[in-house]
Amino acid sequence: MRTSRFTALGAAALAALALTTGVFAQDSVTITLMGHSSSPAEDEALSASIAAFEEAYPNIDVDVQLVPDFDTVLQTAFASGDYPEVFYTGQSQFGRYVNAGVIANGSANIETPEGFYPALAAVYTVGGELYCPPKDFSNLALEYNKDLFDAAGVEYPTNDWTWDDLRAAAEALAASGTLPEGTVPIALNPDIDRWFAFYVQAGGTFYDEDGNFVFANEGANYDAAITALEFTSGLALDGLSATSSDLSAGWPGEAFGQGTAAMTFEGNWIVGYLADTFPELNWGTVEMPAGPAGDGTLTFSEAYCVGADNAHPEESWLLVNFLTGEEGAQRVATGGFGPMPPREASGETWIEAVGENGAAYVAGGAYAVAPVTPSDYDRDGLGNFIGGVFRGDEDPEDVADYAGSEM
Amino acid sequence: MAATTIETVGQTSGASRLLRRLLAALGMTFLILFALVEIVPFVFTIANSFKCLPAINAGPWAFIPTSGFVECRDPATGSAIAASELTNGTTFRPSLEGYQTVVAENLPRWFLNSVIFAIAITILRLITDSLAGYALARIKFPGNRLIFFIILGTLMIPGVVLIIPRFLILKQLGLLNTYQGLIIPLAADAFGIFLMKQFFESIPKELEEAAEVDGANRFVTFFRIILPITTPALTALTIFSFQGQWNNFLDVLIIVGTDPNLWTLTLGLANLQGAGGETLIWNVFLAGAVITTLPMAIIFFSFQRYFVEGVSYSGLAGQ
CATH class of the missing domain: 1.10.3720.10 (MetI-like)
Structure with missing residues (x-):
């Protein structure tokens, strides 16, 4: 009696085991994709892409986790040793994550890497190997207010503008007397990312061949840093430009939207913002003006990275390639969201989706560089210093010395 | 003699009463001022939460809603409605866009x-x-x-x-x-x-x-x-x-x-x-x-x- 009861129990347990293994034999794998929320339209498009992926690969489930304060959550997960299979990585975090060994090298797995903008792929390349395929990116361009230019009788900016043209136009706008009270030719903040933009146009570089951060350190880079700072602070000191706070705005894009600046230098995030908030604004874009060393702009991007310690690497790369491959880039492009698709082939589609103002941002993709600073770089301290130069309280040389020092 | 004393007393008390009233009025002004400093931002938080984006930028100080809610986007084209149609600086046309979005979220x-x-x-x-x-x-x-x-x-x-x-x-x-x-x-x-x-x-x-x-x-x-x-x-x-x-x-x-x-x-x-x-x-x-x-x-x-x-x-x- 007793034995038979045990036998029955054993049989039941075996049956249960068989059932569970049977389920696992289906090979249903769940991988986690962690990121941060973007605009509602972008989040929806991501869900649609994921749904399409799950349909194409029925045995893979994707658990999408879009979290607030994403960097904190991801770094906690890294610290715990158990982190998502796939996650977003911003360009400023990429180097740290590679050093921490949490990102898988994608050089063997990423499909058609040659389709990415070379400058963009370079951001996520270490020692010649592409670790993470870029997700999307934004570039700086020059935005101008057509009505203010028309009223002053000044020619619109063009893609082949130089610094001299920019300054001449700003002077002509100021001299025309047609700018409304409280309106300046240019909205420009004394922040490090705008200094970087003009620095690149003056021929400066951020990293040497060995991967050392060489901003303003010596020789040509030091000169470029000073040339850039002298040019931008010169605009401010001569009353041709003002900061967003001087113009009672939260950021230069807002001042531009409110019509208190005829020009500004922002990225393609401004397109949707102006359309939603200032639908009446009559504006255009051109590429950033060329400096003494030619064209230059900055790029801000994110990538999909695959976790190094990963139980499902194959499935993870399937997902990442699905999202960033040629079709994936095309899906980003047709959405026409703030950021641009990472592949050159999809640039035209994106311009069609957002309108002709998108062209200048896409054009910058050919030569943009990523202003990635080391994690302990004193950006805030430098920001205050630059502010001093813009007010005429600090000497550009001193600031460049500090910026190029080890800190 | 006595009459003058009483008169003087009356005068001082009159003066001090005036002073007290003045102080009270001053105090009240201060209180009202500080109450306003606290309340005004809250009023504008509520007012602006009922505006479309262009109206927030064009007329952040507008706080009198007109009757009837509007849509922030032209249903035909999908583009945002111009600020000039939404606010005149004092009144604004309220919209539920902000609340609809947070509820949908x-x-x-x-x-x-x-x-x-x-x-x-x-x-x-x-x-x-x-x-x-x-x-x-x-x-x-x-x-x-x-x-x-x-x-x-x-x-x-x-x-x-x-x-x-x-x-x-x-x-x-x-x-x-x-x-x-x-x-x-x-x-x-x-x-x-x-x-x-x-x-x-x-x-x-x-x-x-x-x-x-x-x-x-x-x-x-x-x-x-x-x-x-x-x-x-x-x-x-x-x-x-x-x-x-x-x-x-x-x-x-x-x-x-x-x-x-x-x-x-x-x-x-x-x-x-x-x-x-x-x-x-x-x-x-x-x-x-x-x-x-x-x-x-x-x-x-x-x-x-x-x-x-x-x-x-x-x-x-x-x-």
Whole structure:
């Protein structure tokens, strides 16, 4: 009696085991994709892409986790040793994550890497190997207010503008007397990312061949840093430009939207913002003006990275390639969201989706560089210093010395 | 002679009355001024939460709504409606866009979660903190002081340090992304135990001795005699822990951050704030802020007396 009861129990347990293994034999794998929320339209498009992926690969489930304060959550997960299979990585975090060994090298797995903008792929390349395929990116361009230019009788900016043209136009706008009270030719903040933009146009570089951060350190880079700072602070000191706070705005894009600046230098995030908030604004874009060393702009991007310690690497790369491959880039492009698709082939589609103002941002993709600073770089301290130069309280040389020092 | 004296007296009292009135008027002006400084931002928060984005930028000071809600986008073209049609600087055409967006983003659920977390943690803390505080204050057992110092010692550890260990423990226990995972670790706190212990020590021992003579055991004494006279301390504890949990961000982020169904208002709002990328979607953000602030404002006004008492009792604001 007793034995038979045990036998029955054993049989039941075996049956249960068989059932569970049977389920696992289906090979249903769940991988986690962690990121941060973007605009509602972008989040929806991501869900649609994921749904399409799950349909194409029925045995893979994707658990999408879009979290607030994403960097904190991801770094906690890294610290715990158990982190998502796939996650977003911003360009400023990429180097740290590679050093921490949490990102898988994608050089063997990423499909058609040659389709990415070379400058963009370079951001996520270490020692010649592409670790993470870029997700999307934004570039700086020059935005101008057509009505203010028309009223002053000044020619619109063009893609082949130089610094001299920019300054001449700003002077002509100021001299025309047609700018409304409280309106300046240019909205420009004394922040490090705008200094970087003009620095690149003056021929400066951020990293040497060995991967050392060489901003303003010596020789040509030091000169470029000073040339850039002298040019931008010169605009401010001569009353041709003002900061967003001087113009009672939260950021230069807002001042531009409110019509208190005829020009500004922002990225393609401004397109949707102006359309939603200032639908009446009559504006255009051109590429950033060329400096003494030619064209230059900055790029801000994110990538999909695959976790190094990963139980499902194959499935993870399937997902990442699905999202960033040629079709994936095309899906980003047709959405026409703030950021641009990472592949050159999809640039035209994106311009069609957002309108002709998108062209200048896409054009910058050919030569943009990523202003990635080391994690302990004193950006805030430098920001205050630059502010001093813009007010005429600090000497550009001193600031460049500090910026190029080890800190 | 007498008449002049009376006259002088009358004059001085007249002058002093005038002075007093002047002072009162001055005081009132000051009070009104400060009340305005406090109230005006709130009024504009509410007003702007009902505007379309172009109207917020063109007429941030407009605070008189016209009747009837409008759509912020032209239904035919999908483009935003121009600011000139939405506001004239004083009046504005209200829209529900901000509120519709936050509700569509699951804000009611976050609200409910905030209420559940704050209430559950507050109730548990009232129980555990008062029991622990009482034991440490009144019961003599070996290690009593040591335990108390260890508890006090935890107050010196910055909360950030505990985040990763807590995350790992909860992960091992399988409690991540659960209600209990968030509630249990926060169910007792050192500050509350300290607060309760200090209060219990200020209660005369004779009260308990009298209860004991009447045949009450420890628990009866505690619940029937001691607890009822600790109301000020309990109120303070309730307020601090409810307020603290309502605004708690980091614990909630780490423990339930990856499950949007368990987010609280603080997390949800942070998410809405990030959704705009470089820019804040003002009407959505302000609508969320109004929904988050209003319940706390209502609670504050209803329990204002206790709030002030609680703060003055503990000598601490916020913890």
